[in-house]
Amino acid sequence: MTQTPITETDLQAYVDEQLEPARRAEVDAWLHRHPTDAARVQDFQRQNEALRKLFDPMLEEPLPPQWALPKPRNRLAPNLMRMAAMLSALGVGVILGWFGRGGLLLQEPVTVADSTPPVTALAVADSGLAHRAAIAHAVYSPDIRRPVEIGADQESQLVAWLSNRLGIKLKPPSLGALGYELIGGRLLPGAAGPVAQFMYHDASGKRLTLYVSHEADTPSTTAFQFVKEGPISVFFWVDEDMGYAISAGTDKAELAQVALTVYKQLHQD
Known part of the structure; x- marks a missing residue:
């Protein structure tokens, strides 16, 4: 009897543990013979685990x-x-529904320094910027094998590629003074177009990501905002038609210093 070909649907169902035992055994055999598909499945499994870690605590909270x-x-x-x-x-x-219930888990305006952008009427809490940045951080920062698409050893190529795709000149901030080095970056889908993610790590291996969006419908400016998405801390702000979000599994004070450093470098002549 001829075996039914293994499809993308089979691989996704395998990751989600939705296959019947007989079909799962066939997919197991396929993955053993096809290392490229096996690597993709492992990536999907790591992403699922990252998302579970981010969202599972929300499932324990009482319903609004x-x-x-x-x-x-x-x-x-x-x-x-x-x-x-x-x-x-x-x-x-x-x-x-949790993401549509009127805000984030914890949201508060933050004044880091006098040089931070002023507050305007833009309801940035509803923009989804911090949500998307936190999810992207949860998905890609734990990845050991391929956390970025282009590494820091090819920074000029990375910058040219992301700048071209977002339609604006980009440059990853230097965070060496704070103990973080650039790992690289990747292109991600945003709410209304592509976004860039730059990833950094410190000597202990802790990772931090900068999420850059060039998709604001109405140019505006907001003060720094701090939110908690499960275990992930996020500082974010909007500067005219650009949105920025810095995510890490670290405390508010440390992330505030990173946010201020990034903001100052972005506004250097």
Whole structure:
């Protein structure tokens, strides 16, 4: 009997542990013979683990009061409640809804120094900038094999490539004075176009990422904002049509120094 070819759908289902035992055994054999696909599957598994670490704590939090389901008033209501319970069990409704519940886990304006950008009316908490930056950090910073697309040893190529894709001149800030060295960077999809991610590490191996977005619909400026996304701390701000977010598993004080250093370097003549 001819074996059904292994498809991308099979690989994704393998990662999500959704295959029947017989089909999973076939995929196991395929991965043993095809190291490139095996490496991709390992990447997907690492990304899933990073996302679980970021989102699992949210699943333990009590639901916001506005999510309380009303008492059933007709025969359709029990069905809707069962559907909501199913989505909750899958984590889909909880994760997506949590990000739409009106803010981040912890959000507060921060005045790092007099040179920080002034506050305006832009509701940056709703922009999703910090959300996307934290998720990108959670996905790529734990990756040992390939955390970046282009390494710091090819910095000029990295800068030219990302600058061309974002349509603006970019330069990764120098954070050596704070103990961080550039690892490299990568291009990521944003809400309305490509974004850049620069990754750094210190002597202990701790990683920090700078997320740069050139997709603001309405140019504006905001003060530094600090948020916590699970275990990840994020400082972010908007400067005209550019958005910046610095993410790391570190404390607020250290990340504030990094944010101020980055901001000052971006505004050097």
